[in-house]
Amino acid sequence: MKTKTLLFGIALLMPTVASICKAxxxxxxxxxxxxxxxxxxxxxxxxxxxxxxxxxxxxxxxVEELTKAIEEGNDKQTPKMPPFKDKLTPEQIKALVDxxxxxx
Numbered sequence: 165m166k167t168k169t170l171l172f173g174i175a176l177l178m179p180t181v182a183s184i185c186k187a188x189x190x191x192x193x194x195x196x197x198x199x200x201x202x203x204x205x206x207x208x209x210x211x212x213x214x215x216x217x218x219x220x221x222x223x224x225x226x227v228e229e230l231t232k233a234i235e236e237g238n239d240k241q242t243p244k245m246p247p248f249k250d251k252l253t254p255e256q257i258k259a260l261v262d263x264x265x266x267x268x
Contacts, residue, residue: 189263190208190219190260190263190264190267191206191207191208193259193260193263195252195256195259195260196208196260196263199248199251199252200260203216203243203245204216204219205218208220208267214243215242215243216243219264219267220267220268222264222267223264223265223266223267223268224268227261227265230260230261230264230265231257231258231261233245234248234249234252234257234260234261235247235248235249235257236249
């Protein structure tokens, strides 16, 4: 019975551990470090002086919304988000989106 309880406990903790690891993935991602840190902060905490919110506030957006935001940017917001469609591969954009989604 103890084995079943232990295995059940481990199974319950797996999503939390995976989430923590994925959050670390974002700030350790070389693409994030080279393209995003200057506006979003080294720990994705946002930068108040640039009016950039923490990335975790974007985690509730859909995959499609995040992908579009990264690909097309947004020149109507302050600060302006540059488009990255021609600077990043679809795989790099997908990885960033996946890493942002787990920041909730």
